[in-house]
Amino acid sequence: MTGSGRVPTGGARPRSMIVPLAVVGALVVLGVIGWVTTPEFITYRNFLNIIRAAALIGIIAVTMTLITIAGSFFSLSVSQTAAMSAIGFAAFMSWGWPVWSAVLAVILLASVVGVLQGGAVALGGNPIVVTLAVGAVLFGLAAWLTDNKTVRTGTYAAEWIGTSRPLGIPTQTWAFVLIALLTAVMLTRTRFGREVTLVGANRWAAATVGIRPGRIAVYVFWVSALGAALAGIFTAAQFSQGRLDHFDGADIDAIAAILVGGAAIQGGEGSALRTAVGAVFIAGLQNLMVLRGFSYGVRVFFVGLAILVSVSAYTLLRNRRRLA
Amino acid sequence: MTSGAPLLEMRSISKSFGSIRALDQVDFEVRHGEVMALVGENGAGKSTLVKILAGMYAPDSGEIELAGRAVEFSGASQSEHAGIAVVQQELSLVPTLSIADNIFLGDTKRGWNTAPRVLALAAMPFLAQVGLENLDPRGRVERLTVAERQLIEVARLLARDARVLIFDEPTAALADREIERVKSVVQSLQYQGRSIIYVTHRLDEVFDLADRVTVFRDGRSNPPVSTGDITLDALISMMLGGSLAALFPDRGGGRPGEVVLEVSDLLTDRLSTPVSLEVRAGEIVGLAGQLGSGAGDTLRAVAGHETLLSGSVTVAGRAVRANSPAAAIRSGVGYSSSDRKRDGIFLQRPVVENLTSPSLGLVSTAGWLSRRAERRMSDRIARVFTIDRARLGSMAGALSGGNQQKVAVGKWTGSRPRVLLVDEPTRGVDVGARAEIYSHLRSIAGDGMGIVFASSDTQEVLGISDTVAAFFRGAQVSVRAREDTDSRLLTREITHPRTDGS
Structure with a gap:
């Protein structure tokens, strides 16, 4: 990358390193605090726990990052989509379907949910309102159809998806790393990723250069729904059951991961890899707080605090950069 | 009193x-x-x-x-x-x-x-x-x-x-x-x-x-x-008063080529009478008119940003599907709006991404962006439009108004459209950058593009146009060759056309 014909990038490069450094820095600080206060935090066993937990939140958050970068804020229906997928997968397995067709059916189901939401946003719906409503519809539907009961797969045919550990690392984690890398490559190296970024940066300017913001909205909500479906399948396979409350709080954790990762809430800026690090941070924070015996309320408090601190810090950073 | x-x-x-x-x-x-x-x-x-x-x-x-x-x-x-x-x-x-x-x-x-x-x-x-x-x-x-x-x-x-x-x-x-x-x-x-x-x-x-x-x-x-x-x-x-001749480039002696843009009986709800125009390759057509005159609205309509009530737009002999910016771009129409900050530029993205944004198909293969192709294209545009190449990596918002305008207009030359529409080419731009933009418009016209621009500045219209169309309150008042008009006539036409002065 040091070819002589390379165009110099001016002062932009060093400054653009601030956000990634801040994300990694937050993770390091968390690690040090954990290491000093809690001996069992930095152990191989606990490390596996963290990355397994981080994987599910991470898959949901990384795929939702596209929505944020495209300027549609967040999806508030991912936890319901994931729960619906887990229940659907468990139900399909319990009906004796082969694993591949159960997976396919769940993906189709989630695609419908995602494309419908994207379509509603493309037609001018507010993303927050649309996904909040869809989330309620999905939750209600799932509660109604399952009668609020746990749906068991009744078979261990799919358990390997959720519990096996190729090379000592859980499948969820492999999937998380793979999805984070794929999404990062898609965002930075493909035409689609560029179009997502440009729509988020300025949807009118994007429309003027021939990019269709509505189509981008459909795609990003679709991708996010697929991510949630995958998280649902992993969970249903791991526990051989699907339950409504599997993903309680996943929305806020995923949003926290995106914001800790420094994506711009108004769109046009963000990174899948930073969101991935943000997911590890949130999972690590949750894990540390559980090890310290913090109650549920205290844990929610600290996750909320992490969002507040990161949003304020990045806003200040960006404003200073703009003035500079 | x-x-x-x-x-x-x-x-x-x-x-x-x-x-x-x-x-x-x-x-x-x-x-x-x-x-x-x-x-x-x-x-x-x-x-x-x-x-x-x-x-x-x-x-x-x-x-x-x-x-x-x-x-x-x-x-x-x-x-x-x-x-x-x-x-x-x-x-x-x-x-x-x-x-x-x-x-x-x-x-x-x-x-x-x-x-x-x-x-x-x-x-x-x-x-x-x-x-x-x-x-x-x-x-x-x-x-x-x-x-x-x-x-x-x-x-x-x-x-x-x-x-x-x-x-x-x-x-x-x-x-x-x-x-x-x-x-x-x-x-x-x-x-x-x-x-x-x-x-x-x-x-x-x-x-x-x-x-x-x-x-x-x-x-x-x-x-x-x-x-x-x-x-x-x-x-x-x-x-x-006196005018600034040095601000404007020579018109050159090139004969205009074939018709690249034909607008016939175009009507939108911003226009009071239908508009017809013909633009040839290598020609610069200036639409003169104040805000609300219909000059800018005509450009918006041709670019697919307004609903056509009637009429048609033809580019290089082929009809353009109406009401779709994307379709207009595919037909070879570039459009730079008068409100740069709203829809002309991505302020928080690097200059390179701005310059390649209308031509992503040309800098990618099977959906994969090529950084080299992007750099080559933005380098070429930067050279033609005298944008500081050291700043291709900086955010567009960090550039001066004049350089932002060069980016907003210049980005369209990447895909070499047949027709470039520019609404208010020099709004919010200082005198030096204005002269540069005029000479760039002339030089890309020289490469065979047809250019139509709308402006409320009569000096600008007279300074760089080959053909001048006057607009007043939603109606096209006249279309004249540059030689057949002057500032007195044009100013009258865009401010007060229905008097029997001369």
């Missing part, structure tokens, strides 16, 4: 922005109960003067006297207390509040009783003064027409007891019937003994309304003239 002593007098006012002298020793005055028109080309210094009176800018030197006493405005509220008020071009009403609420918005003298009934009652006399007594003061502002909102704005200023009212191009965005309404309010305000400064581009209004007129040119003022003592032609001459 207009007794001798001036109510407001400004002497030797100067104001510079960096190296640009916006106002140079300007004198200006308004008498009691007088309508004083203020006219001049774009960039002549009219809006700078208005902003000084509004307390938004402090003059570098010079003095202001109000009713014989020296005054100094160092903020909007101070000039308001002194009784000077500007009817904003960009309306400052709150659409979701009631009419009465808006009239008394921010009025600190009103006390605590803001019950809707009380405010409505208090608002009635002010509404009557602007001819809106038939409106319910409790109705919401968002239901009103643009002209009615403007009059509410005036009522608001009357409620503050403004003695000098400044109308800054009040009719620019209005239809004919609404213009009459605003005009009659101006006249009735004058009868009440208020003084009015009326800034306008429309010279017919000057003769209809004003007692005297002051002409600004290149930041300097002419002494005021009584409108009874001057002809339209003389006024136009005062506005234009």
Whole structure:
């Protein structure tokens, strides 16, 4: 990358390193605090726990990052989509379907949910309102159809998806790393990723250069729904059951991961890899707080605090950069 | 009615922005109960003067006297207390509040009783003064027409007891019937003994309304003239003066090629009569017209940003699907809007990404972006448009206005469209960058592109066009070869076409 014909990038490069450094820095600080206060935090066993937990939140958050970068804020229906997928997968397995067709059916189901939401946003719906409503519809539907009961797969045919550990690392984690890398490559190296970024940066300017913001909205909500479906399948396979409350709080954790990762809430800026690090941070924070015996309320408090601190810090950073 | 002593007098006012002298020793005055028109080309210094009176800018030197006493405005509220008020071009009403609420918005003298009934009652006399007594003061502002909102704005200023009212191009965005309404309010305000400064581009209004007129040119003022003592032609001459030849490139001797763009009987709801145009490869067509004239709207419609009521657009012999920017781009039409910040540029993205944004298909293979192709394309555009290549990686928002405009226009040359449409090519751009943009437009036309631009600056239109079309209030007034028109004729056509002058 040091070819002589390379165009110099001016002062932009060093400054653009601030956000990634801040994300990694937050993770390091968390690690040090954990290491000093809690001996069992930095152990191989606990490390596996963290990355397994981080994987599910991470898959949901990384795929939702596209929505944020495209300027549609967040999806508030991912936890319901994931729960619906887990229940659907468990139900399909319990009906004796082969694993591949159960997976396919769940993906189709989630695609419908995602494309419908994207379509509603493309037609001018507010993303927050649309996904909040869809989330309620999905939750209600799932509660109604399952009668609020746990749906068991009744078979261990799919358990390997959720519990096996190729090379000592859980499948969820492999999937998380793979999805984070794929999404990062898609965002930075493909035409689609560029179009997502440009729509988020300025949807009118994007429309003027021939990019269709509505189509981008459909795609990003679709991708996010697929991510949630995958998280649902992993969970249903791991526990051989699907339950409504599997993903309680996943929305806020995923949003926290995106914001800790420094994506711009108004769109046009963000990174899948930073969101991935943000997911590890949130999972690590949750894990540390559980090890310290913090109650549920205290844990929610600290996750909320992490969002507040990161949003304020990045806003200040960006404003200073703009003035500079 | 207009007794001798001036109510407001400004002497030797100067104001510079960096190296640009916006106002140079300007004198200006308004008498009691007088309508004083203020006219001049774009960039002549009219809006700078208005902003000084509004307390938004402090003059570098010079003095202001109000009713014989020296005054100094160092903020909007101070000039308001002194009784000077500007009817904003960009309306400052709150659409979701009631009419009465808006009239008394921010009025600190009103006390605590803001019950809707009380405010409505208090608002009635002010509404009557602007001819809106038939409106319910409790109705919401968002239901009103643009002209009615403007009059509410005036009522608001009357409620503050403004003695000098400044109308800054009040009719620019209005239809004919609404213009009459605003005009009659101006006249009735004058009868009440208020003084009015009326800034306008429309010279017919000057003769209809004003007692005297002051002409600004290149930041300097002419002494005021009584409108009874001057002809339209003389006024136009005062506005234009000598022109800057060096600003514009040579037109070159190239013969225009085949027809690349044909617009026939194009009609949108912003246009009052159908528009037809023909543009050849290598040709620059200038659409001259003030805001609301239809010149910019024609470009928007051709680019697929407006709904066509009738008519068709053909590029290089093939019909373009209407109402779709993406379809227009695929047919080879590039469009740079007049509102750069809104839809012309990605301020928070790097310059490279801006430059390749309309041509992503050309810098990618099977959906994969090639950084090399991106760099090559943006490098080429930067060289043609003299954009600093060291800054290709910086955010577009960090560039100066002139360089941002070069990015906004230049990005279209990446995909080599057949036709480039540019609305206001040099808005908010300093003189140096203007000259560069003109020469770039000429050179890309020389490469065989057809260029159509819309502008309210007649010098600009005459300076770089091969063909000139004049627009006035939604209608195409004329299409002439550059040789067959001059600044006098063109200025008349875009300000006052229906007189029998020459």
